[in-house]
Structure formats: C-alpha cells, structure tokens
Amino acid sequence: MFSEGTPLSGPALHLAVELDGDGAHPAAWRRAAHAPDQLLTPRRVARVAALAENAGFTLITLDDGVLPPGAAPDAVGRIGAVERAAFVAASTSTIGIAPVVPVTYAEPFHVASQLASLDHVSAGRAGWVVTEEERPEAARAWGRPPVADAEARARESRDGVEVARALWDSWEDDAVIRSVATSRYLDRERLHYIDFTGDTYAVKGPAIVPRPPQGQLVVLGRPDRVPAARLDVALVEGRDPAAVATAAAVAGTPRVFAEVEVALDTPRDTASERVADLERHAPWRDRGRLRHIGSADQLVALLGELSRHVDGVRLHPLVIDEDLAVLSRLVLPALTERRLVARPLPGTSLRSTLGLQRPANRFAAAAPAGQEDAR
Amino acid sequence: MTRTDPLDVPRPHARLHFGVFFQGVNHWTIWSAPDSGAQIDPASFRRVAQTAERGLFDAFFLGEGLRLREVDGKIHDLDVAGRPDAITQLAALAAVTRRIGLVSTSNSTFNEPADLARRLSGLDLLSEGRAGWNVVTTDNAWTGANFRRGGYLDHADRYRRAEEFLTVARALWDGWQEGAVAGSVGAPAWSAPGAVHRVRHKGPQFDVDLAPTLPRSAQGHPVIFQAGDSGEGRDFAARNADVIFSAHGTDFDDALAFADDIRRRLRTVGRPDDDLRILPGTEIIIGATEEEAQEKKRWIRLQQVTPATALGIAGLLWNIDLSDRDADGPLPKEDPVVAENDGSFGARRIADPRAVVAEWRAKAEAHGWSLRETVIALGPQRGHVGTPSGLADKFAHFVRHGAIDGFNVTPYLIPDGLDDIVDLLVPELQERGVYRTEYTGTTLRENLGLRAPLTHRSAPDRRQAG
Numbered sequence: 001m002f003s004e005g006t007p008l009s010g011p012a013l014h015l016a017v018e019l020d021g022d023g024a025h026p027a028a029w030r031r032a033a034h035a036p037d038q039l040l041t042p043r044r045v046a047r048v049a050a051l052a053e054n055a056g057f058t059l060i061t062l063d064d065g066v067l068p069p070g071a072a073p074d075a076v077g078r079i080g081a082v083e084r085a086a087f088v089a090a091s092t093s094t095i096g097i098a099p100v101v102p103v104t105y106a107e108p109f110h111v112a113s114q115l116a117s118l119d120h121v122s123a124g125r126a127g128w129v130v131t132e133e134e135r136p137e138a139a140r141a142w143g144r145p146p147v148a149d150a151e152a153r154a155r156e157s158r159d160g161v162e163v164a165r166a167l168w169d170s171w172e173d174d175a176v177i178r179s180v181a182t183s184r185y186l187d188r189e190r191l192h193y194i195d196f197t198g199d200t201y202a203v204k205g206p207a208i209v210p211r212p213p214q215g216q217l218v219v220l221g222r223p224d225r226v227p228a229a230r231l232d233v234a235l236v237e238g239r240d241p242a243a244v245a246t247a248a249a250v251a252g253t254p255r256v257f258a259e260v261e262v263a264l265d266t267p268r269d270t271a272s273e274r275v276a277d278l279e280r281h282a283p284w285r286d287r288g289r290l291r292h293i294g295s296a297d298q299l300v301a302l303l304g305e306l307s308r309h310v311d312g313v314r315l316h317p318l319v320i321d322e323d324l325a326v327l328s329r330l331v332l333p334a335l336t337e338r339r340l341v342a343r344p345l346p347g348t349s350l351r352s353t354l355g356l357q358r359p360a361n362r363f364a365a366a367a368p369a370g371q372e373d374a375r
Numbered sequence: 376m377t378r379t380d381p382l383d384v385p386r387p388h389a390r391l392h393f394g395v396f397f398q399g400v401n402h403w404t405i406w407s408a409p410d411s412g413a414q415i416d417p418a419s420f421r422r423v424a425q426t427a428e429r430g431l432f433d434a435f436f437l438g439e440g441l442r443l444r445e446v447d448g449k450i451h452d453l454d455v456a457g458r459p460d461a462i463t464q465l466a467a468l469a470a471v472t473r474r475i476g477l478v479s480t481s482n483s484t485f486n487e488p489a490d491l492a493r494r495l496s497g498l499d500l501l502s503e504g505r506a507g508w509n510v511v512t513t514d515n516a517w518t519g520a521n522f523r524r525g526g527y528l529d530h531a532d533r534y535r536r537a538e539e540f541l542t543v544a545r546a547l548w549d550g551w552q553e554g555a556v557a558g559s560v561g562a563p564a565w566s567a568p569g570a571v572h573r574v575r576h577k578g579p580q581f582d583v584d585l586a587p588t589l590p591r592s593a594q595g596h597p598v599i600f601q602a603g604d605s606g607e608g609r610d611f612a613a614r615n616a617d618v619i620f621s622a623h624g625t626d627f628d629d630a631l632a633f634a635d636d637i638r639r640r641l642r643t644v645g646r647p648d649d650d651l652r653i654l655p656g657t658e659i660i661i662g663a664t665e666e667e668a669q670e671k672k673r674w675i676r677l678q679q680v681t682p683a684t685a686l687g688i689a690g691l692l693w694n695i696d697l698s699d700r701d702a703d704g705p706l707p708k709e710d711p712v713v714a715e716n717d718g719s720f721g722a723r724r725i726a727d728p729r730a731v732v733a734e735w736r737a738k739a740e741a742h743g744w745s746l747r748e749t750v751i752a753l754g755p756q757r758g759h760v761g762t763p764s765g766l767a768d769k770f771a772h773f774v775r776h777g778a779i780d781g782f783n784v785t786p787y788l789i790p791d792g793l794d795d796i797v798d799l800l801v802p803e804l805q806e807r808g809v810y811r812t813e814y815t816g817t818t819l820r821e822n823l824g825l826r827a828p829l830t831h832r833s834a835p836d837r838r839q840a841g
Contacts, residue, residue, distance in 0.1 A: 029565055036565045037556040040590065042501045046470065066489055068588045073564030075571065077556065077589050083466040083497035090417075090470035106490065109441070109521040110460070117459035121417045121467040141489040141585035176414075176457065180407045183683030186452040191443065204520035206443055206450070210415050210457040 098127030103160025504593030624655020
C-alpha cells in the first residue's frame with residue numbers, strides 16, 4: 001500500500017498551498033467571492049480543498065494558533081486546523097493535508113493522538129506543520145506560564161515533536177493480533193511505554209491510537225526552529241531564489257520546500273492593482289519570504305528555477321478565491337505539461353508521494369530487516 | 376403483551392431518542408467473530424454513523440480514555456483497544472453525515488478551555504450545529520503521567536474543575552454576539568466592532584484572558600452530556616447537562632427511580648423537570664422469536680466473555696491473578712484480597728468484593744455454574760433481549776411512563792451491529808408512534824427537543840446559568 005517510488009521517478013517539484021481563511025493578506029476577505037459569514041461553513045471548507053485537489057496540488061496546509069488571526073478591523077474567526085483537516089480528509093481522496101499545530105502550550109499527548117487520527121481518517125495523507133505560539137497573549141489564553149524566549153519555544157517544539165514521534169511508534173504496526181486461540185486482542189510486547197522526560201514535562205505512553213498508516217506523519221517546519229533530524233520537510237525562506245537556494249543547501253532534512261507568497265494577474269485586475277487595493281486597508285507583512293507579484297507565466301518560470309534548488313514550494317496566495325483559480329487554470333497545467341509537477345496518485349500516502357521511506361519503528365529493532373516493508 | 380393505551384399514561388406523546396456508542400475499548404465489542412470489523416478503520420466509523428443516520432438516531436457517540444488500561448501494571452491485552460481522538464474522528468464524520476449529532480467524550484481535567492471549547496466549536500460549525508460534549512473527569516496520577524501537569528487534581532476537585540471549565544467554555548461560546556460576522560465584503564470590518572467579547576476568568580482552576588475565535592453555531596452551544604452516577608455527578612448533571620448517559624435502563628423500576636431522582640434535582644436547581652434527556656447505555660439483542668433472541672444472547676456472551684476474559688474479570692474481583700486457572704472449573708476457593716489500590720486502572724472498581732464473592736459462590740453452587748458461566752450470568756446486565764415487537768412494546772412502556780427518553784445503544788459488533796435495530800426495531804417503534812419518521816430539526820439540540828443553552832434563557836430560567 002505504501003510502496004516507495006525512488007525520488008528520481010517523482011516529479012521535480014511538489015506544490016503545497018496554504019489555505020487558511022481568505023488568503024495571505026490580512027484584508028484578503030475584502031476581495032473574497034463570499035461574504036465573511038460564509039467563511040466558517042462546511043461548504044466553504046470543503047470547496048476550497050476540492051479546488052486544490054482538482055488543481056493537482058500535493059498538499060494543503062491550514063494555518064492555526066490559539067489566538068484569533070488578524071487585528072481589528074480584520075479580526076476573523078478560525079476553526080481549529082485539525083478539525084478542518086479531518087473534515088477535508090473525509091471530503092477529498094488524494095491530496096495531502098497538513099494542519100499547523102504549535103506545541104508551545106498544547107499537550108503533546110493530545111496533539112499526537114489528533115494527528116495520528118488524522119492520518120487514519122485520511123488513509124495516510126496527513127502531515128504536520130510545526131510552528132510556535134510567539135505572543136505572550138497565547139500563554140494567557142492557555143492559562144499556562146509564558147514560554148517567553150525563542151530558545152524556550154524551540155525547546156517546546158523539539159520536545160513536542162519528539163513525544164509525538166515516539167507515541168506514533170509506541171504501537172507496532174501489528175500490535176492488534178486478534179488471537180482467538182489465546183483470547184488476546186493485543187500483543188502487549190508490541191506496545192511500548194515511551195518514558196519521555198524533557199526539561200519541562202514527562203510523558204509515559206503508550207499512545208491510545210494505533211500507529212498511523214504512514215508510520216510517522218510527514219513533519220514540516222522551519223529548520224532553525226525544530227531540529228532537522230526531527231523534520232521530514234524543511235520550510236525555508238529567502239527573498240530571492242539565490243537566498244532560497246542557500247537556505248535549502250544547509251537545511252539538512254530529507255526534503256526542502258520554499259515558502260513563496262503569490263499575487264497573480266487575474267482577467268480583471270493586475271496583481272499589482274490587487275495588492276494595492278488591499279494595502280489601502282492593511283499592510284501585507286514582510287516575513288522575508290520570496291514574493292511573486294505578477295503573471296502566471298512569470299510564476300511558472302520562477303517555480304521552474306526553484307525546482308533546481310528545492311523539492312517543493314508552499315504557495316501563500318494573496319486572496320484564495322482569486323489566486324487559486326489562476327493557479328488551477330494556468331500555473332499547474334503549465335507545470336504539469338512540462339512534467340515539473342504531477343498530481344498525487346490515488347491510494348498513495350503523502351510520504352510515498354514525496355518519495356520518503358515509511359520509517360521503521362524505533363521500538364521494533366528486533367524485527368528482521370525488511371520485515372517493515374512487507375507489512 | 377397488551378399495548379398500553381397511549382392516552383392513559385404519564386407521557387402519551389413521548390418519543391424515544393437513540394444514540395449509538397461506538398465503544399472501541401472493552402470486552403463488550405466482539406473481536407473474534409469472522410464479521411468483526413476493524414476498530415480503527417475510518418470505514419467502520421462511517422458505516423456505523425451512516426446506519427444510525429438511516430435509523431434516524433439523534434447521536435453518534437465516541438468515548439475516550441487517556442491511558443491504555445492496565446491490570447497489575449501490565450497493559451490489558453484481552454479487549455479491543457486503540458481508538459481515534461474523538462473530535463478528530465467526528466470532524467471527519469461531519470463531512471459524510473447530514474443530520475446525526477456527533478458527541479465527543481472529552482476530559483475536563485487534562486484539557487484547557489481555550490483549546491477544548493474551540494475544538495468543540497469547530498466541530499459544531501463544521502457539522503452545522505450537531506456537536507455534543509460528554510464531560511468526563513479524572514483525578515489520578517496514573518492518567519496524569521501522559522500530560523504536562525501530571526496527576527495534580529484532588530478527587531474532590533474533579534467536578535469543581537469540570538464546572539469551572541464549563542463556565543469558561545460557555546463564556547467563550549457566547550463571546551460572539553448573534554450576527555457578529557459581516558454579511559458582505561463591503562462591510563467596514565469582518566466582525567462588528569464591540570460584538571466580540573474577551574473572556575477574563577480568574578478562579579481556583581483557571582486563570583485565563585482570551586478572545587474567543589469562533590462565532591455561535593446553529594444550535595448556540597454544543598449539547599452537554601454527562602455520565603457520572605454518584606450523587607455529586609447527578610447534581611453536576613442537574614446543574615449543567617442537557618443529556619444524561621445513565622446506567623439505569625434495564626429494569627423499569629430502577630430506570631424510573633433514577634429519572635424521578637434526576638427530575639427532583641432539576642427542580643431543586645430551578646430547571647424545568649423535562650429540561651434534560653435521559654439516555655441509558657444499553658445493548659439490544661434482537662431475534663425473530665424470543666428463543667432465537669435468547670440463543671443469540673448466549674452466543675454473544677460467550678464471545679464477549681472468553682475464558683481469559685472470565686478469569687480477568689474474576690481476577691479483578693478477587694484481586695488475585697487467576698490467569699492460570701480453569702475458567703470452566705469452579706470458583707476460586709480463596710477469599711478476595713481487599714486492598715486500597717490494586718494496581719489496576721481503567722477498569723470498574725468493586726466496592727465490596729467480599730459480599731460480591733459470597734453472592735457469586737451461593738448462586739454458582741445453586742445452579743452448578745462454572746466460573747465463566749458465573750461471570751456471564753452475574754456480570755452487569757445492561758441489555759434488552761427480545762423480538763422487534765416485544766422490545767418495541769417494552770420501550771414504548773418505558774418512555775411513556777417517563778423512565779427513560781431513549782437509549783445510547785452499544786453495538787456488540789462493529790460495523791454491522793446496528794443493522795437489526797435500524798431495520799427491524801425502528802419500524803416497530805414508528806408503528807407505535809414512539810419514534811420519529813423523519814428528522815424534525817437540523818441540529819442535535821432541535822432533534823433532542825431541548826431548550827436553548829442555559830446561558831441564553833430569559834431571567835426565570837437563568838438562575839443556574841452563571
């Protein structure tokens with residue numbers, strides 16, 4: 001089910017798209033094709049995901065955090081990313097889905113359960129974008145002591161990812177034996193206490209959810225904030241392709257995706273006009289990411305160039321309702337025609353689509369080599 | 376059985392509400408039969424939820440346990456185990472169902488309101504008003520070993536924390552005024568200025584200050600379920616719950632006594648005594664004839680109580696490892712070992728093991744039962760067995776006399792265990808006028824026939840809303 005393609009046989013570039021809210025610009029809702037009171041509806045959540053799947057994207061990401069996104073007058077509501085991801089998983093069939101889940105304050109045990117469950121409901125299409133809750137208000141919302149400085153936040157991310165990964169391995173794939181002869185449903189030798197002890201907390205295990213279909217979910221994050229050894233995909237930033245290439249070269253992760261913000265020309269307005277229109281209301285914060293404001297053709301050329309340096313790109317569209325349509329009608333078809341990108345195959349895990357091995361279970365070291373792949 | 380004259384009963388127009396409890400952990404779910412499906416496969420959840428929806432059930436219900444069960448410090452290996460996070464699974468089901476309620480059991484001890492209240496709101500919005508929360512509490516350090524704060528809560532504080540949790544959650548759910556979100560992209564702001572209220576709460580359990588992230592759902596708040604049976608638990612339910620998932624639904628007199636007790640407690644706190652629904656957990660075993668149903672029950676019990684499970688259950692009672700004994704032989708000769716903490720968690724505790732063992736001995740001797748037969752005969756009997764028409768008559772009697780409002784059905788087989796109930800029993804109930812013939816509402820609250828959330832009511836009913 002999760003047979004591995006060799007990396008060379010896959011497409012040159014994987015395309016992810018961030019689909020939170022109405023787009024990357026804080027005032028994006030003002031150019032949306034729907035009224036604000038339609039944003040938080042199942043119809044909208046499913047529709048946007050369906051458009052991305054039909055367009056041929058490899059992966060959807062869904063931004064999140066305990067604090068509401070944006071400030072007045074653009075303070076919008078946001079449904080939790082894991083809940084949206086699970087809903088999307090049940091209404092799509094091939095696209096990967098990675099919610100953003102910070103573990104600065106969250107319980108790693110709950111996060112591990114939720115993400116493992118997402119992998120089950122999506123039949124192995126789940127990922128996890130690890131971020132941080134940076135603002136002190138997040139501590140007040142959670143009712144926990146503030147994790148104040150950058151080093152402490154990185155520690156919480158490191159430990160949270162480590163705990164989740166250990167819990168995902170705490171059930172071996174074949175822990176459910178259903179041995180009628182001995183009346184045993186489980187083989188307890190194939191269940192493992194993780195006995196994690198970090199600087200600020202400890203977790204016993206095992207998980208309450210069986211091992212995810214992918215073994216381990218695909219974990220994405222910034223390599224300067226999460227140890228590279230704990231990531232499958234580094235999300236790197238740079239203002240131009242050269243800076244992206246430099247960051248990618250030192251990421252040290254199995255796969256590297258570049259963060260690219262896009263505003264595209266539409267039949268009605270140029271990209272510059274669209275940005276200018278929204279900038280009247282609020283500024284589009286500069287995060288040090290490559291930003292493309294222009295035509296679909298130019299974006300195709302840029303992505304072609306990036307494909308020499310990175311394995312994938314995560315696009316952050318200015319306004320989802322406008323830019324996703326252009327991506328779907330012009331950009332992905334052009335890239336597909338050049339065989340730079342390919343849509344995920346039905347029945348394929350996100351890991352397989354990305355050409356990543358299904359990891360052996362850390363607790364099943366005694367199993368003969370190769371057995372893992374046979375399961 | 377003669378049918379009751381519907382006009383000569385306390386509640387002539389009462390209707391049953393059914394929920395289905397996909398258990399996922401315990402020995403009542405048969406895993407050894409050839410048609411036992413996967414406990415974690417999303418298709419199993421979809422199949423059960425869609426069958427329940429075909430049968431016009433009110434709710435699909437998931438449990439939760441935050442640590443794998445252990446006996447004598449070893450992971451319990453005899454029963455089905457390994458289930459998904461409830462809210463995540465239910466959010467997926469929201470996409471493939473349309474009317475059935477989606478109820479998550481979630482712990483108020485090892486969660487924080489900002490996170491859990493928001494997750495429940497998200498489920499409520501994605502399902503357009505079909506979310507429910509079964510509030511459960513924990514105190515022990517054994518479960519706490521999986522969490523940042525560890526086992527920090529005194530036993531007496533469990534319900535205090537749950538109640539304070541609900542207070543904060545309700546404030547978050549009420550944080551956005553009705554119609555707060557703009558109805559047009561031309562509006563000056565995404566949400567109306569002043570229409571979103573920060574929640575500042577400082578109490579013994581929670582000290583938080585946050586802006587709620589989500590507007591109200593179609594049903595106002597998720598529907599609150601509660602299952603605690605102690606006096607404390609019942610009072611908590613009377614003050615807070617919309618639905619009680621009770622353990623009193625097998626014997627009519629017991630069910631009626633429980634329902635009367637709850638109605639008394641409701642009146643005491645100033646709520647109307649029809650303000651919550653009582654749905655006992657139950658197994659329903661159906662046969663074409665009474666004999667066939669009894670035969671099916673015998674088969675089911677033997678599948679549920681395997682020799683090893685019988686020894687495990689008896690071992691908990693005796694507090695002795697009996698795993699090397701013969702389940703088909705006589706009861707152990709020893710007296711039970713009475714200890715404060717027997718090292719077993721997540722299983723039912725037995726209040727007075729000596730008395731129970733004495734009763735078991737007496738009955739086993741009188742009937743000539745083996746240990747396994749004794750465990751089967753004297754274990755919890757929370758089920759109804761019969762023909763579709765016999766069961767329909769019985770349930771009509773229960774509901775029309777105010778003993779129950781329906782059942783939370785626990786299927787013994789996944790994923791097909793509801794089929795008989797939906798295909799055979801539901802039509803009989805409909806014929807007697809005690810079961811809906813179509814969904815009357817779109818939200819869980821509407822389908823259960825519940826009033827507005829407690830904090831949304833006008834002055835006379837608001838006394839307990841705080």
